[in-house]
Amino acid sequence: MAKFLVQKSGPLKGKVKISGSKNAVLPIMAAALLTEEKCEIKDVPALRDVEVMCQLLESLGARVESDLDHNRVTVVSEGSLHFEAPFDLVKMMRASVLVLGALLIRTGRAVIHLPGGCAIGKRPVELHLKGLKAIGVSIDEHQLTRGIIDATAGKLRGNTVYLDFPSVGATEVIMMAAALAEGTTVIENAAQEPEIVDLANFLNKMGARIKGAGTDTIKIEGVEKLKGVTHHVIPDRIETGTFMVAAAITRGNVLLENVVPDHLKAVIAKLRECGAEITMTEEGVRVRGDKRTIVSTDIKTLPYPGFPTDLQSPFMALLTVAKGPSVVIETVFENRFMHVGEFNRMGANIKTNGNCAIIPGDKTLQGAQVVATDLRAGAAVVLAGLVAEGTTEVSQIYHIDRGYEGFVDKLKALGANIMRMDE
Numbered sequence: 001m002a003k004f005l006v007q008k009s010g011p012l013k014g015k016v017k018i019s020g021s022k023n024a025v026l027p028i029m030a031a032a033l034l035t036e037e038k039c040e041i042k043d044v045p046a047l048r049d050v051e052v053m054c055q056l057l058e059s060l061g062a063r064v065e066s067d068l069d070h071n072r073v074t075v076v077s078e079g080s081l082h083f084e085a086p087f088d089l090v091k092m093m094r095a096s097v098l099v100l101g102a103l104l105i106r107t108g109r110a111v112i113h114l115p116g117g118c119a120i121g122k123r124p125v126e127l128h129l130k131g132l133k134a135i136g137v138s139i140d141e142h143q144l145t146r147g148i149i150d151a152t153a154g155k156l157r158g159n160t161v162y163l164d165f166p167s168v169g170a171t172e173v174i175m176m177a178a179a180l181a182e183g184t185t186v187i188e189n190a191a192q193e194p195e196i197v198d199l200a201n202f203l204n205k206m207g208a209r210i211k212g213a214g215t216d217t218i219k220i221e222g223v224e225k226l227k228g229v230t231h232h233v234i235p236d237r238i239e240t241g242t243f244m245v246a247a248a249i250t251r252g253n254v255l256l257e258n259v260v261p262d263h264l265k266a267v268i269a270k271l272r273e274c275g276a277e278i279t280m281t282e283e284g285v286r287v288r289g290d291k292r293t294i295v296s297t298d299i300k301t302l303p304y305p306g307f308p309t310d311l312q313s314p315f316m317a318l319l320t321v322a323k324g325p326s327v328v329i330e331t332v333f334e335n336r337f338m339h340v341g342e343f344n345r346m347g348a349n350i351k352t353n354g355n356c357a358i359i360p361g362d363k364t365l366q367g368a369q370v371v372a373t374d375l376r377a378g379a380a381v382v383l384a385g386l387v388a389e390g391t392t393e394v395s396q397i398y399h400i401d402r403g404y405e406g407f408v409d410k411l412k413a414l415g416a417n418i419m420r421m422d423e
């Protein structure tokens with residue numbers, strides 16, 4: 001199994017170009033199935049999850065040309081598609097469920113075995129199904145008890161759907177199906193993430209009529225047909241936040257290019273509270289951790305525009321070495337503290353109680369053998385390794401490959417002492 005070897009590194013310095021957003025490109029690729037015409041997607045990050053989505057679309061009958069070296073993917077899905085997503089692919093990536101809406105539109109049926117992905121909680125899909133049922137989809141309840149979504153679309157008609165929680169995936173799946181339903185669908189308590197806005201922009205370019213994406217109420221007027229388009233994916237705000245923390249934790253001075261600072265308001269506010277200096281320049285965002293002492297702060301993860309759950313673990317790495325104690329409360333996923341055990345192996349001495357973690361801070365971390373317990377937690381232990389004494393050996397790095405394009409090369413270019421060992 002491949003590993004990362006991370007040594008204590010000095011302050012990271014230089015510039016890093018942020019890649020296109022993983023969480024934006026996956027639903028956009030799924031939405032490309034909504035037309036038989038060619039969709040060209042640019043600024044696509046070269047990631048394992050993107051490769052899996054390419055394979056999934058191909059297995060459904062689409063023609064996919066991926067040139068990930070140049071960050072481009074084209075999708076053409078002429079003719080009839082298969083309605084069943086192969087379990088081998090679905091189990092590798094939870095985001096596979098995003099094809100649900102498009103499959104129902106194109107084939108009238110969708111069969112998907114409930115997906116895997118990061119082990120960070122139950123991650124159910126009842127909200128996706130609630131929304132689809134409201135617009136005319138029938139779900140085989142017996143199959144569902146066996147972990148299989150077997151959905152059949154009757155005549156899809158717009159309706160009002162209230163989401164009990166602003167689920168990102170549910171909002172995306174409902175938006176895709178409603179784009180081609182008859183009449184108007186309103187999603188109340190919709191997710192407001194920038195990736196939802198990017199998907200709505202993509203769909204609107206294709207000819208959809210979606211208003212309100214980025215707010216808690218999205219209104220979708222169904223249209224009869226969508227057309228092929230070219231689209232540039234937004235920058236990855238989670239990769240951005242990870243490199244911001246990397247600059248702060250190593251007391252570095254890093255310019256991040258291809259960033260939308262508005263997507264990171266909560267993260268920037270919290271990094272400033274910790275003593276990092278963040279300035280917006282013409283070329284990008286500069287993060288300096290070398291100006292003041294890095295001090296503790298408390299964090300509570302929330303749906304956007306609150307502090308993102310995906311940056312909870314990278315930020316916790318920073319808090320382990322900050323001056324003073326911090327409290328982190330995770331409200332989005334019920335089981336997202338698996339990295340705590342790994343930080344503790346490095347001497348962080350964090351205590352958890354339910355969804356609350358207490359980080360004493362003021363620690364000099366020690367290199368250790370640790371595990372990337374999920375995608376973001378993997379990046380987080382690498383960041384901790386950059387300031388730990390000695391060597392940190394990170395295993396299960398396939399999680400990191402799922403979501404960070406060129407992670408090692410980007411860190412190395414900033415002066416990090418990190419190496420990949422492929423066995």
Ligand code: UD1
Pocket residue numbers: 022023024026094095121122123124125126127128165166167168169170191195309310332333334
């Ligand atoms: C997306 C992101 C993921 C991020 C998450 C929250 C992608 C590909 N992934 O995941 O990186 O961590 O948003 O920002 O975009 N829930 C229910 N019932 C449902 C659906 C969700 O209870 O039907 C709960 C989940 O268990 C979880 C919470 O809602 O506790 C958030 O899930 P959701 O917003 O759906 O996340 P994903 O779309 O899976």
